Amino acid sequence: MNYQLIQFDVREGVARLTLNRPDKMNSFNAEMHAEIRHALDSIQTNTAVRVLVLTGAGRGFCAGQDLADAEVRFTPGETPPDLGDVVERHYKPLVMRLSQLRVPTLAAVNGIAAGAGASMALACDMVLATQSAAFVLPFANIGLIPDTGCSWHLPQRIGQARAMGLALTGKKLSAQQAADWGMIWDAVEDAAFASTVDALAAKLATMPTKALVRTRQAMQLAHTHTFEEHLTYEGTLMRELGKSADYVEGVSAFLEKRAPQFTGE
Template sequence: MNYSLIQFDVRDGVARLTLNRPDKMNSFNADMHAEVRDALDSIQTNTAIRVLVITGAGRGFCAGQDLADAEVRFTPGDTPPDLGDVVERHYKPLVMRLSQLRVPTIAAVNGIAAGAGASLALACDMVVATQSASFVLPFANIGLIPDTGCSWHLPQRIGQARAMGLALTGKKLPAAQAAEWGMIWEAVEDAAFASSVDTLAAKLATMPTKALVRTRQAMQSAHTHMLDTHLSAEGEMMRELGHSADYVEGVSAFLEKRAPKFTGT
């Protein structure tokens, strides 16, 4: 697929997906969804990719759904479109692809992340934001609920009280406060943002990829498991990883007092 609404490139094991509708604050329409899906699918078959960075072009990360898009646009007095169908066809597949991706994911939030844009960031494994960035959940202002997995991810990260407050009021949350609350990994000075993201991505790209992904899966399933079930799930993951080439390399490097060279296998 030829991309026009995203940019996608791979270098040194790092895939960078840039939402590229800066004039619309990188808001989603149906065509951009299709391009993002295609890029994420390509990662699943490209073993050279070890980490994914998602960011936005211009001055914002993502403003969520483009309400002018034909799939959701309607004239007052007309019957509104079926938003449940939009979620099922676009936003649910987006979140599920990220949750099942074979590499760890970083959201590099370079500006406002609003609505489904904030939800997209939370669906990634780690979030790094500029100090000037902010997060806002404006769903209630137009009679909707936080979607794109936000009502699942957000309470887990910051607790029920804070999640409810953000969802009900639509209050803008500065990146620094989001970091203090544990909503994101860190907020960094704008001038240091690009280098901070590059350093983190480069580090993850050299780590044991399977172990990072299984860590994501273990943490995501923890709140739905009873303790004994979760301990068994941990055991199965440890059994698998204990037979991986990266585990052998990690132990060998430790014993030989050298830096490991992980291959993601």
């Protein structure tokens, strides 16, 4: 696909997907969704990719849905579009791909993350943000609910009380407070952000990929299992990983007192 609204490249195991509508604060339209899905699908079949970095061009990460997009635009007096259909065709496939990607995912939030943009960041395994970034859930201001998985992810990350407060008030949350609340991994000084993201991505790209993804899966299912069920599930994953080439390499490197060379297998 010839990408127009995203930038996508793979270097040294790191796939970088950059939302590229800076004049629209990287807000979503149907074409951007299609390009993102295509890029994520390509990662699933490219074994050279070991980590995904998701970020935005310009001064913002993503402002959510573009309300001027033909699929959601309407004028007063007209029947509004079926937003449930929009969710099923665009936002559900987006977050399902992120949550099931064969590599760890890192959201590099370089500015405002609003609406579905904030939701998409929270769907990633880790979130780094600039100190100047902020998160906003403005859904209630236009009579909607937090979607794109936000109503599932947010209470798990920061608890019901804080999640409800953010959703009901639409209050802007600074990146630093988001980090303090445990909503994101860290808030980084703007000047050091790019190098910090690159260093973390490079580290993740050299780690045992399958183990990182199985860790995600275990944590995703933790709240749906009883404690005993989860112990059994942990055993299932440990049985699989204990037969992996990366486990053998990790133990060998430890015993030989050298740096491991993981392959993701």
